[in-house]
Amino acid sequence: MDRLTLHEDPRSGNCYKIRLTAALLGLPLERRQYDILRGDTRTKEFLQNVNADGRIPVLQIDDRFLPESNAACWYLAEGSTLVPTDRFERADMLRWMFFEQYNHEPNVATLRFWLLFVGEANLSSFQRDQIMVKRAGGEAALGMMNDHLSKRNWFVGERASLADIALYPYTHVCEAGGFRLRDYPAVCAWLNRVSGLKGYVPMN
C-alpha cells in the first residue's frame, strides 16, 4: 500500500470511519488535522491542493486525493476481510453504505453537528425549522437498523464489514444530537460488538 494521509477533523464521524477502517486492517495512516468550524478547509491552499469542494475527509494516497468517506474506506478495505467475497453480499454492503449517506448521516450527524458544535441558540431559523424533520428521519433510520439487527449480528453476512464501519461512527454518538440509544436495543448490542473488534480505536 502507498503512503496514506488522512485530511480530517477529529470530531467528524465521516473522518473517523476511515481511521477505524485503517486501524482494523492494521494500515499506518498519517493524520493532518483541520478545524472546520474555523474555516480551515475553505482556505485557498486547501481548495487548490486537497479538495476543491472544501470538504473533509479526504484520503491522500501518495499524490492522489480521494474525497467521500465511504469511497476512502472502500479503497483501504478492498480485498480484505471487511469486504464480503460473495457478489450479492458485496453489493448489499454498498447498499447499507449508500443508506448511511442518504438516510442516516444527513439526519443523525447533522443534528449532532447543530446541537453539539454550532449550538441550538446559534442556529438559523431555516435550520431550526428542519429539526423536527431531521429528528423523524434519523429515528426512522435508527429504527430500520434496529429491525435489521434484531435478527443478525452484523449488517451483511456473518462478520463485520464496511457496512458496520460506515454506520458505527454517527450512531454511537447520536445522543449528542438528541436521539435515545436505549430505544434501539439491537443497535446497542451491535455497537458493543463493533467496539469489541480486534484493532478497534475510539473516536477521540
Place this chain on the structure above:
Amino acid sequence: MDRLTLHEDPRSGNCYKIRLTAALLGLPLERRQYDILRGDTRTKEFLQNVNADGRIPVLQIDDRFLPESNAACWYLAEGSTLVPTDRFERADMLRWMFFEQYNHEPNVATLRFWLLFVGEANLSSFQRDQIMVKRAGGEAALGMMNDHLSKRNWFVGERASLADIALYPYTHVCEAGGFRLRDYPAVCAWLNRVSGLKGYVPMN
C-alpha cells in the same frame, strides 16, 4: 447471471440508472412498475415482500432483494467494463456515486420531483422554504461536475463507468427542476457522450 427483476417507477431517475446499466451490459431485466404518487410502494404487500423501507428502486435477484440504486448498479456491473480495473479509479468511481447520492440527488432530483410531479402550488410551506437552498446545492453540484468534465471526457479514467451512469439520469432532466443546462457546457457535451454509448436506452 440469475433472473433479474427491477421494481421501479419509470419516472424515477434512480430506477432508470439500473435499467441503463443493464442495457449497456446487454443484461435482460424484467420490469415491475409502481406508481409512487399513488402509494403503490406503501402497500402491505410491498413493505412485506419487496422493501420494508417503502422505497424504490429495488433490484430482485431470484428471491433476494437489493435496495439503493447505486448498489444495484454495482451488482450488475462488477467485473464489466463499466467498473475500472485500477484500484484507485474503482474507489474514485464510488466517490462520484456517493457524491451523487449526497450532493446531487437530494437537490437536483428533489426539485424536479416537487416542481414536475407534485406541482409548486401543492408544496407545503416547509418544502417551499427549502427551494432556494436546494437550488444553490444543485447548482454547486452541477458546477463541480462541469469543472471536472471541462478537463476530461468521463468522470473516471478514459471510458464510461458507473460514475457516469449514476450521474446521468437526474442531470439530463434537471431543467424540469428549474436548472439551466446551458450554464454547464462541459456537462452538456458529456450528456451527449453518454447518450451515444452503444446499447444506450432513453429514460421514457
